[in-house]
Amino acid sequence: MRRPRRNRKSEGIRALVREHEVTVKDLIFPLFLIEGEKTKTEVSSMPGIYRFSQDLLLKEIESCLKLGINAFALFPNVNEELKDKYATESHNVQSTYLKTISAIKQEFPETVLMTDVAMDPYSSDGHDGIVKNGEILNDETLIVLGKMALAQARAGADIVGPSDMMDGRIGYIREVLDDGGFEKVSIMAYTAKYASAFYGPFRDALNSAPKAGDKKTYQMDFANQAEALIEAELDFAEGADFLMVKPALPYLDVIKLLFDNFEVPIAAYNVSGEYAMVKAAAKNGWIDGEKAMVESLTSIKRAGAKIILTYFAKEFAQLRK
């Protein structure tokens, strides 16, 4: 009799036949930056996740490095008075965000630092593009994104991450970077980024929710799969070094689809709402949070994501120590 249970009979056998295993090296830890000094505020909808001022952020990175986490994605919480329609602060060389990128790369040159290219944290409209008469302008937005990406590359970014979903932005940013002498700076495209309810806690963290309307004219409809291939074909052709799917858990089919069809590494963003759900249930004693974390991350890797952006990175690394 064929007995599949023989391959599960002990932890030793299970370890031998295990097909996928997440390691700390697969993870990118998203970090939130705020203005000021010696400031650290917890995001209420994301227990264990903080917004750090630059000085404390550097300390946080140091402690992550000791745990083996080497890759970070940095997001800015921008003061309301610095926001405007054109996200000017996003390419102001004196901005806290750009100065912090330089400080991180100066102090910890070995880190892989990914930056966020999108207007929303700096936009008085809370949108990823320029808003005119209620519409999000595509090609005008590209110009802002190009300036932002170039400024981040100058500050020392290793990877720029366009999370805006404007058409043509990968090719446009690639050209701007190459013309600026930054041909070595990588692009991780937020390729299949869905208009998702799971971004709620992130928008709390950055205070970046749209002031009017929603993001459905640029982020993808969650009912669609084939459309992800169109986005992926474009991003690949335009020069993306990595293709990302976001969110992760409700979109494992999309991760698998891109994994099966493209040779570049696939990344997945295990977003704020996915983190918040596990934390909330665990806090209530309804699930074992640690086990749910490992199972979630492993399923994302099993679907085909080599790289996982996750707020669990530090907790996972501590567990593996």
Ligand code: PBG
């Ligand atoms: C916006 C951006 C969002 C996230 C990353 N970049 C939110 C949005 O599109 O509104 C969400 C990440 C998360 O929820 O963890 N450019």
